[in-house]
Amino acid sequence: MDGYESVDTTSRSGTGARVYFSTDRDIDLYELEELCDAVGWSRRPLRKVKKAIQYSFLVVTMWEMRGKKRRLIGFSRATSDHAFNATIWDVVVHPDFQGKGLGKALMNYSIKRLRSQDISNITLFADPHVVNFYRNLGFMPDPEGIKGMFWYPNR
Amino acid sequence: MDGYESVDTTSRSGTGARVYFSTDRDIDLYELEELCDAVGWSRRPLRKVKKAIQYSFLVVTMWEMRGKKRRLIGFSRATSDHAFNATIWDVVVHPDFQGKGLGKALMNYSIKRLRSQDISNITLFADPHVVNFYRNLGFMPDPEGIKGMFWYPNR
Numbered sequence: 001m002d003g004y005e006s007v008d009t010t011s012r013s014g015t016g017a018r019v020y021f022s023t024d025r026d027i028d029l030y031e032l033e034e035l036c037d038a039v040g041w042s043r044r045p046l047r048k049v050k051k052a053i054q055y056s057f058l059v060v061t062m063w064e065m066r067g068k069k070r071r072l073i074g075f076s077r078a079t080s081d082h083a084f085n086a087t088i089w090d091v092v093v094h095p096d097f098q099g100k101g102l103g104k105a106l107m108n109y110s111i112k113r114l115r116s117q118d119i120s121n122i123t124l125f126a127d128p129h130v131v132n133f134y135r136n137l138g139f140m141p142d143p144e145g146i147k148g149m150f151w152y153p154n155r
Numbered sequence: 156m157d158g159y160e161s162v163d164t165t166s167r168s169g170t171g172a173r174v175y176f177s178t179d180r181d182i183d184l185y186e187l188e189e190l191c192d193a194v195g196w197s198r199r200p201l202r203k204v205k206k207a208i209q210y211s212f213l214v215v216t217m218w219e220m221r222g223k224k225r226r227l228i229g230f231s232r233a234t235s236d237h238a239f240n241a242t243i244w245d246v247v248v249h250p251d252f253q254g255k256g257l258g259k260a261l262m263n264y265s266i267k268r269l270r271s272q273d274i275s276n277i278t279l280f281a282d283p284h285v286v287n288f289y290r291n292l293g294f295m296p297d298p299e300g301i302k303g304m305f306w307y308p309n310r
Binding site: 153 | 199203204206207209210211212232234235236237238239240242244266270276277278279280281282283286289290292293294295296297298299300301302303304305306307308
């Protein structure tokens with residue numbers, strides 16, 4: 001299939017199906033919304049989600065394939081200056097597929113794609129409960145005291 | 156002058172000159188390199204700097220104007236998905252012009268431009284010695300425990 005890549009020849013979903021990755025941006029936004037709903041994210045206007053996908057440097061989708069049927073089970077994207085740095089956002093794995101190493105596979109695939117495009121500085125902002133997940137993937141919190149900061153209006 | 160905007164009608168440089176901001180990307184890369192040299196940054200390949208400027212969502216330059224002569228005295232840029240988030244990089248003010256509130260003016264101008272384009276989530280990674288500078292501008296470190304993380308190869 002065009003635009004799809006299996007990262008592993010073994011089944012990773014634990015359900016007898018196979019898992020594939022794609023960087024194709026032709027994503028059904030309702031299917032993506034369903035995935036984000038499943039992990040309890042706040043809904044966002046699809047018009048803005050569409051624009052964010054269009055202007056992200058990298059968009060990775062993870063699919064469970066059963067015969068000719070596919071199901072969206074994971075997503076990540078990254079903004080970038082196409083030269084030095086990339087920042088990964090919106091990493092999600094469907095709850096039914098968590099705990100099988102698929103989040104790790106999704107991240108490793110995303111990192112590999114960024115590195116293949118000569119991006120040396122890969123960053124992200126991690127919620128407290130996933131800091132260790134990212135640490136195990138090689139991400140360091142606050143390296144050399146560098147702090148991630150967010151601007152809050154009206155403060 | 157096209158593409159220039161004075162943020163303040165008073166002189167800000169303390170030298171009898173005036174300070175202007177621009178989002179024009181037609182920047183002399185050698186002049187930018189000179190500015191970055193002045194604050195002791197490691198040199199970067201101009202080919203990559205050019206690409207980073209091209210693919211940044213926002214590029215802000217700060218100029219000291221004396222009559223028809225201009226001098227590049229500050230710079231910042233931001234990557235973005237054009238929809239939800241922007242990350243500010245490479246904030247620099249020439250040492251001769253530090254301590255006059257120009258870093259604050261540069262940042263406020265950058266934030267204003269991002270907000271005017273409907274970006275709600277403005278982030279950055281701050282070196283330890285500038286965390287308080289950004290805090291005073293309304294940036295929060297680690298809000299709700301969110302950690303800025305950097306990927307290190309081979310760890």
